[in-house]
Each structure stands twice: as C-alpha cells, then as structure tokens.
Amino acid sequence: MKPEEGERSIKRFIWLADCAPPTCYSRVLGLSKEIIGLLGKLHNYHRTKTCVEILPKMFLDVQNSCINTKLRDFLYVMENLPTQYCRERPGIVLLKQKVTNLYRIINRICYRDLVYFTDDCEAIETGQSTPHYREDRLQMLVEEKR
Template identity: 60%
Template sequence: MRLCVLLVCLFACAAGAPPTCYSRALSLSRETMDLLERVHVSPRTKACARPLPPLFLDVHNACVTLKLRDFLYVLLNHPEPQCRQRPRLVILKRKIQMLYDIITRLCHRDLVFFTDDCDGIDTGHSRPYNGEDRLQLLIED
C-alpha cells in the first residue's frame, strides 16, 4: 500500500516531457496575443496601441514570420518615443522577438504550415489550403 501511495506521489510530482519547439511556439503565440489584447484595452497603453497593425497569430500560417517581422519593426520604430518605454510594450516587443527567433531559427524545420493566407493574420479568418478546396469540389460532383 505504501509503495502504491509513493508511486502516485512520484508521478504527481514528476514533470512531464520538456516542451517541444512546436509547443513553445504555440504557447508563446497565445501569451503574445493575450498581452496584445491587454495593450489594446488598458487605458495606459491604448493610445500607444493605435499605430500597431492588427495581428492574429497562427503558427500554422506561413506568413506569420513576415507579419511578426513587420510588427516588430513598428514596435521598434513607434512614432511616440514615450510609448517605446512603456513596460507592456517592452514586454510585447521581447515576446514577439522571441517568437520570431523560435519560428525562424530554432523551429525552422519543425513547424508545419497548413496555410499561406497573409490576410488571415490581419483579420483572424484564415482560408483553407487548396487541397481542402479540391476535396470539397470532388464531394460536390
């Protein structure tokens, strides 16, 4: 009985597998989207968020690297100098830089892109890949 309790405690305390490159990119994109939402809502940073382009991160979209690079450029060259020093914007800049580095350098060959819809990152509505469209056409015939 003691052995059973000991094993249960051991499994409960043991950490799972270390995060994979994909899981880290996915969790960091969620964290970045949450932080970006707070930047747009907070009264202290709402004015600083106006020049920021819309961004809906999808690590399965091939255009995510281009949009992250453009967004990072806007953050680094913000038209309001005092906004560049805001803590939330500094954290947002770091998270986006980290996500960009993970996607382009660390996970370069690990990520699978299901779509290349660049407008989907701006609007949040992504089109399916051509293969899915062809499948739907075959079913209709």
C-alpha cells in the same frame, strides 16, 4: 519510511513523470497565446491604448507560413513607435520581447521543425481563413453546383 512519506514520494514521481519537455510546437503555441493575451490587455489599458492602436492587426497562427513576415513587420513597427513614451511603457517593452522571442524561436530554434498547413496571409491580418481547395475537391464542388 512511514506510509504517508511513501505516498508523497509516489505522487511526486507521478507528477514528474507526467511532465514532458516542451516541443518547438508547444513552445511556439504557448508564446503566441501569451502575445495575443498581452496585446488584448494593452488595447484595454488606458495608458497603452493609444500606443498599440498604431500596431498592425495580428492573429497568430503558427501553422500559417505568413507568420514569419507578419512578425518581422510587427517588430519593425514596434521598433519605430512614434513617441518615446510608448517605446518605454513596460507592457510595450514586454510585448516586444515576447514577439522577438517568438520570431527567433520560429526562425532559428524550430527552423524546419514546424509544419505550415496554410499560406493565407490575409488570415493573419483578419483572423478569418478562406478555404483553399485542392484541384480535385474544387472540381467536385463545381460539379455539385450544376
């Protein structure tokens, strides 16, 4: 074996060893980023702009327990787009597939593996989370104001 071949095989081994199989969380996070990116493109593209205007606003947060109902509602609207033209656009079809995959992964494959840190349904629609304080923290804030 030549020294260059040995170096290449070591580099390949390091590259393979550095990879890890995706976890439920990483897959859900990656897919949600893809959906948000695709949704942004569809909003800017002149042929799909009018089709996606009717879709509900959505800011995906995989650690928000309201994501399940929001995805379900979003899929319902996508299934019932008013025109055949909108339902058949390739970008819309791809978005529907990705949202369906995300919904299935969250509810079937990663069921009980994901940890939800909030249940702020308004944050999924507006993108702004309102802080929820525990009782003891809330009491401290009230005392600080006095």
